Amino acid sequence: MENKGIIFNIQKFSIHDGPGIRTTVFFKGCPLKCKWCSNPESQLNNIEIHFDESKCSKCKTCVSNCNQNALSLSDNKITIDNKKCIGCLKCVSICPNKAIENEGNYKEIKEVIYECLKDKDFYEESNGGVTISGGEGMCQPDFLKELVLYLKKENIHIAIETTGYIEHNLFKELAILFDLLLFDVKHYDRNKHFEGTGVYNDLIIKNLKWAIEHKINILIRIPVIPEFNSSLEDAYQLSDLLKSIGVKNVQLLPFHQFGEKKYDMLNKTYELKDIKPLRPETLENYKNIFIDKGLNCFF
Template identity: 45%
Template sequence: MTNGSETGMIFNLQKFSLHDGPGIRTVVFLKGCPLRCKWCSNPESQFAGSQLLWDSARCLRCGGCAALCSEQAISFTGSAVRISVDRCRACGVCARSCPGQALKLEGERRTADSIVEECLQDLDFYEESSGGVTLSGGEPLLQPEFSAALLKALKSKGIHTAMETTGCVPPQIFQSVSPYLDLLLFDIKHWDGDRHREGTGRSNRLPLENMQSAIRAGKKVLPRLPVIPGYNDSLKDAAGFSSRLKEAGAQEVQLLPFHQFGERKYEMLGQAYSYADTAALQEEDLQEFRQAFLNEGIHAFF
């Protein structure tokens, strides 16, 4: 039996994705993440609840949002809107009333059944392309009951399931969800524990342990490495990653060159972006880095 009435907090449902598992896929993005990666392209995923984003380009500076807010969570600093996460109840009154549509409430609670129903609209595309549904985030394993219910319901419909995960959760939580997955897209940030903590705020112990346990259990695991300039892109780093991957039993890794796709979201959240002046990487920039993995017997690809 599946619990389709189980609810979870999501912030996006992206159809016709080609980059998060095989075939044509629907990607369900869940709110909440244990990491605080400085380069994160989905910073709105980090906070577990609903939150307001402010678009300065649309804002009329009319002050209506601040006047409407019963919690005094909205204020003006110069010509900028500031939103207090601690005070905001995410009621959405200000967003619905904004004449310039400058405020957006990010995050809604959905049932597993409602998401499955939406995904079934594209069942023909999944079947023709050997695609399916991928959970992403954020970190889906911060909502383990919902993720398990959703994945179980999808599998009952014959839909291929995948999850993009940091693996930064206790093993018992990881193991409670993994049986319902056909593929684990396992993000790895840094091979060195201190550098991992420096870039993400957390140790790499749990990710490495959970990745190894999944591989040993016979799960299909694809490690994925976001290559970040000045953080994990040296040939020394490639050697360190290769060693960690071999220890875990992995034989391949997907390299994800750094990009700036999420930069504007930081402005909308009123947050500083650590990589604002950092140029994006292209595949041709990483050929020597990729070769270092190949030299160690790890199939590295883009």
């Protein structure tokens, strides 16, 4: 049987997901449930339905045609019960106003490779390549490995955005395949990490240490989140942790609200709805703490 993976987006001409011009392949499914996640559609490892109220005429065509009774209309809004939904996408196909769409599709390896190879000339001219994002690509290890090995035969630079929260032996098997790990570090304190993400950070730090010891090319990325890890004390503690492990390069990602609307469309609660975004200019002192510790820190 052809190896298939569940993908929710393939984004062309990316310039923020590694060096050069890149194609970013977004894998669906993530072991973390970060409260600030800007891609909430990436968290579940199955097809989801989202609803855009601004396009809906309240005709109830989707409700009356759902064989699983997964859709209902209440308070002038379509609600989707993900426990009942089987991802048949009938509601998507029959909605007259395209108010219902799906997040995620099962794709064969050859489909993803075809899309990535379209822009090979741009990769070569810009020293770019392909980045695996998500979600967490390592949660689909067989599909990921086959895809990466094929692209490497084409001499394409491959990066992955990873949470680092992967069973250690599996992480060791997969991490060595990549030219660059864009490795998220969210907190130094295991209990605080659990509060924000739903998992402890022990495994993440273990995998990070192993990757550095084995001289894998790594860029640490820290999402700076208000009331979670944005204080100067947090910067001191994070920089001490990273320096002790042997980290050299750190990118700060100031909190933003670009994904806010997605929560409503997926009928999910967004706990950080009223939190103001952060800007680089307000985090200069935060950044300088890392620099003073000898780390190459930038936005």
